[in-house]
Amino acid sequence: MSDSPSTPLTTADGVPLKVSLRRAVRQSKLKALLLVAPLLLFLIVAFLMPIGEMLWRSIDNPEVSSSLPRTVVALEQWDGESLPGEPVYAALAEDLKAGQKARSLGLLSSRLNYEMSGMRSAVMGTARRIELIEPPYREALIDINDAWGEIDTWRVIQRESSPYTLSYYLAAVDHQYSPSGDIVAVPDYLQIHGTLFWRTFWMSGVITFLTLLLGYPVAFLLANLPLRHSNLLMILVLLPFWTSLLVRTTTWIAILQSQGVLNDMMVALGVIADEARWQMIHNKTGTIIAMTHILLPFMILPLYSVMKTIPPSYMRAARSLGGRAFLSFRRVYFPLTLPGIAAGGILVFILSIGYYITPALVGGQSGRFITNYIAYHMQTSLNWGLAAAIASILLFVVIVFYLVFNRLVGVDKVKLG
Amino acid sequence: MSKSSFIKGTGITVVTMSALAVAVSAQAQTLNIVSWGGAYSESQQKAYHEPWMKKSGDEIVNIDRSSNALAGLRAQTQAGNVTWDLVDMLPADALIACAEGLIEPIDHDALLAKSPDGTPPSEDFIEGSLDECFIPQIVYSNIVAFNTEMFPEDKQPSTIADVFDVENFPGKRTLMRKPINNLEWALVADGVAPEDVYDVLETEEGIQRAFAKLDTIKDQVIWWEEGAQPPQLLADQEVAFGSAYNGRIFNAMVNEDQPFEIIWDGQVFELDGWVVPAGKLDKVEDYLYYATDTQRLADQAKYISYGPARKSSAEMVSTHAETGIAMKPHMPTYGPNFETAIPKNNEFWADHNDELTQRFDAWLAQ
Numbered sequence: 001m002s003d004s005p006s007t008p009l010t011t012a013d014g015v016p017l018k019v020s021l022r023r024a025v026r027q028s029k030l031k032a033l034l035l036v037a038p039l040l041l042f043l044i045v046a047f048l049m050p051i052g053e054m055l056w057r058s059i060d061n062p063e064v065s066s067s068l069p070r071t072v073v074a075l076e077q078w079d080g081e082s083l084p085g086e087p088v089y090a091a092l093a094e095d096l097k098a099g100q101k102a103r104s105l106g107l108l109s110s111r112l113n114y115e116m117s118g119m120r121s122a123v124m125g126t127a128r129r130i131e132l133i134e135p136p137y138r139e140a141l142i143d144i145n146d147a148w149g150e151i152d153t154w155r156v157i158q159r160e161s162s163p164y165t166l167s168y169y170l171a172a173v174d175h176q177y178s179p180s181g182d183i184v185a186v187p188d189y190l191q192i193h194g195t196l197f198w199r200t201f202w203m204s205g206v207i208t209f210l211t212l213l214l215g216y217p218v219a220f221l222l223a224n225l226p227l228r229h230s231n232l233l234m235i236l237v238l239l240p241f242w243t244s245l246l247v248r249t250t251t252w253i254a255i256l257q258s259q260g261v262l263n264d265m266m267v268a269l270g271v272i273a274d275e276a277r278w279q280m281i282h283n284k285t286g287t288i289i290a291m292t293h294i295l296l297p298f299m300i301l302p303l304y305s306v307m308k309t310i311p312p313s314y315m316r317a318a319r320s321l322g323g324r325a326f327l328s329f330r331r332v333y334f335p336l337t338l339p340g341i342a343a344g345g346i347l348v349f350i351l352s353i354g355y356y357i358t359p360a361l362v363g364g365q366s367g368r369f370i371t372n373y374i375a376y377h378m379q380t381s382l383n384w385g386l387a388a389a390i391a392s393i394l395l396f397v398v399i400v401f402y403l404v405f406n407r408l409v410g411v412d413k414v415k416l417g
Numbered sequence: 418m419s420k421s422s423f424i425k426g427t428g429i430t431v432v433t434m435s436a437l438a439v440a441v442s443a444q445a446q447t448l449n450i451v452s453w454g455g456a457y458s459e460s461q462q463k464a465y466h467e468p469w470m471k472k473s474g475d476e477i478v479n480i481d482r483s484s485n486a487l488a489g490l491r492a493q494t495q496a497g498n499v500t501w502d503l504v505d506m507l508p509a510d511a512l513i514a515c516a517e518g519l520i521e522p523i524d525h526d527a528l529l530a531k532s533p534d535g536t537p538p539s540e541d542f543i544e545g546s547l548d549e550c551f552i553p554q555i556v557y558s559n560i561v562a563f564n565t566e567m568f569p570e571d572k573q574p575s576t577i578a579d580v581f582d583v584e585n586f587p588g589k590r591t592l593m594r595k596p597i598n599n600l601e602w603a604l605v606a607d608g609v610a611p612e613d614v615y616d617v618l619e620t621e622e623g624i625q626r627a628f629a630k631l632d633t634i635k636d637q638v639i640w641w642e643e644g645a646q647p648p649q650l651l652a653d654q655e656v657a658f659g660s661a662y663n664g665r666i667f668n669a670m671v672n673e674d675q676p677f678e679i680i681w682d683g684q685v686f687e688l689d690g691w692v693v694p695a696g697k698l699d700k701v702e703d704y705l706y707y708a709t710d711t712q713r714l715a716d717q718a719k720y721i722s723y724g725p726a727r728k729s730s731a732e733m734v735s736t737h738a739e740t741g742i743a744m745k746p747h748m749p750t751y752g753p754n755f756e757t758a759i760p761k762n763n764e765f766w767a768d769h770n771d772e773l774t775q776r777f778d779a780w781l782a783q
Contacts, residue, residue: 102518103515103516103517103518104517104518105516106513106514106515106516106517106518107517109516110513113767113768113771114771117768117769117771117772118768118769119768120767120768121764121767121768124512124516124767125764188779189628189776189779189780190772190775190776190779191779192775192778192779192782195779195782196782259653365594365640365781365782366782378488379485379488380485380488381770381771381774382487382488382491383771
């Protein structure tokens with residue numbers, strides 16, 4: 001090899017090594033991409049797109065501008081101080097006529113009713129009689145429904161005529177626009193979401209703490225028993241994990257209800273009187289007990305995976321250096337398990353914030369989560385914009401927790417075994 | 418494919434498909450019918466579905482989704498794949514679905530059977546019950562019932578005011594976890610005449626008055642969400658009073674021999690009926706013609722104590738199919754039961770349900 005050092009290295013068939021290497025890397029990258037493509041596609045279609053749509057829905061506000069196009073244009077000139085003039089009323093009559101024909105006023109009336117109770121019947125009632133009215137439209141429309149004679153009605157229409165709105169987010173945090181356009185809190189008797197958000201967070205915190213309290217010793221045993229015993233224990237931990245969520249939840253109902261197993265036993269043993277049975281279900285207690293049980297494996301497994309990696313010799317060393325059992329545990333073992341505690345904690349906390357079916361079944365009135373209210377807005381009140389806004393806030397909170405966790409501990413520490 | 422040709426393409430498919438639908442409509446088909454489940458679906462099964470399946474060879478699939486029917490219709494329509502053929506719905510929801518174009522407008526006289534004496538449907542159905550997209554079947558009622566064994570024989574409750582009188586009629590109550598009916602009853606119990614209830618509720622003072630009255634029994638109330646709960650709680654004597662649909666209480670009284678009695682005072686009644694999802698009219702019109710005729714509606718009253726929505730059927734109501742007792746005294750529309758009845762004001766609730774439900778939930782959370 002007497003060639004000068006500038007000659008590039010080549011493979012057997014004379015291609016420069018650099019090029020060949022690059023090609024090989026590209027090929028393996030492509031192969032990897034092809035292999036994950038089905039999952040990637042699935043995630044985009046089933047996960048990212050719905051989330052995107054949800055975020056979109058929470059600010060999307062097409063109803064007024066698409067159903068009342070002429071009115072919206074006519075209102076642009078309005079000063080907002082006194083009732084609008086005849087051209088605006090004429091435009092409204094025209095819009096309602098067209099909407100009634102196209103059957104497109106249902107969503108508009110619901111939308112306006114969210115902002116101002118009474119607008120549903122104002123829109124629908126007026127639309128039903130719209131063919132009969134004659135100019136001057138201002139008198140005619142006010143004659144059909146007083147709402148058209150109130151300045152606030154027109155302010156709402158003007159405000160909600162933009163294609164995007166913040167009203168759903170405001171409603172989700174118990175606020176609203178005042179008639180003059182300022183953001184104000186809703187009256188006390190209508191405040192519900194704040195309470196539910198707060199309850200969801202503190203109860204999830206309690207549940208996370210309880211799973212840690214109960215799960216830590218179990219994980220410790222799992223990691224330190226001889227394999228023969230720890231395998232059996234592992235199966236006991238995983239068994240509930242493999243059982244249907246609904247079965248586990250309804251089992252708690254059978255155990256905890258006032259005519260249930262636990263109360264019957266307590267009465268039989270004479271601990272409590274028959275008339276003074278404990279109310280342990282359909283309230284906060286029920287939600288906390290059932291969810292702690294259901295989420296326990298999510299705490300035990302990350303703890304176990306961390307504890308498994310701590311060599312027993314560390315504790316022996318601590319003891320041989322004179323540390324008493326508790327001191328060695330606190331100063332040596334416990335700090336080493338912190339990543340496991342953090343991983344289990346964030347997992348359980350995030351899961352429990354989003355839990356829906358268990359609080360719905362065992363939570364009664366006082367043990368409900370904000371998720372149950374999302375379901376209510378999805379299925380019963382049909383205010384999907386508000387449901388999307390509440391869900392987006394939850395999503396945002398979870399992302400914040402995740403980022404903080406990643407900063408402090410690192411996501412790569414989360415292992416399930 | 419460009420957007421416009423895509424739309425044209427779909428248009429052609431729709432045309433061919435509806436042509437196909439016409440061609441096969443004479444043949445046996447499967448109808449997906451959405452209803453409420455329980456004793457109510459049972460009564461429809463026996464009175465309408467079974468004889469129709471025998472007659473036409475069609476297959477009818479019952480889907481118990483009426484409690485969320487409006488949400489379901491919206492979702493199916495947005496997804497462009499409506500699988501329901503006929504939906505049992507309350508008139509308030511039907512009004513909204515109609516305004517959103519989710520369901521078909523109905524020409525009642527052209528589509529439905531005349532009564533046996535030739536009266537057209539528009540005159541045979543109860544006055545004011547025919548909405549643009551709605552075909553009524555029954556009149557049902559929200560009532561409060563009580564367990565007779567939980568009160569001394571000489572001191573049984575009889576009015577709505579008694580339900581709010583914890584002193585003279587002690588015991589837990591179970592009420593539906595919604596403002597509807599409860600606010601009306603609270604006002605009636607507070608001395609408002611049944612016909613003035615909604616005028617009072619239109620005012621802020623009226624709403625406060627209703628909630629103040631509910632406050633007096635709040636700690637005695639177990640709130641229910643499923644229609645099956647109140648009869649169960651009453652039977653277990655967990656509660657003394659329970660608000661319920663009158664048919665469920667009737668079912669428990671007659672078929673299960675429970676010692677219940679209905680307080681007809683202040684009953685809040687309304688209709689229930691069919692709506693046809695957009696585009697499904699051709700498929701279901703034969704069934705609809707059959708299932709809403711005078712005989713079928715009268716037959717349904719053999720199985721459940723809901724009043725038929727046709728006057729010609731009301732005259733034919735006879736006895737209960739299994740026990741043979743006379744059905745007329747158990748109907749919400751029976752004279753003595755009907756004296757202080759409140760017709761549910763759907764327009765009021767369409768306007769105020771969202772706000773009052775939120776207020777009610779906040780009140781519960783206090």
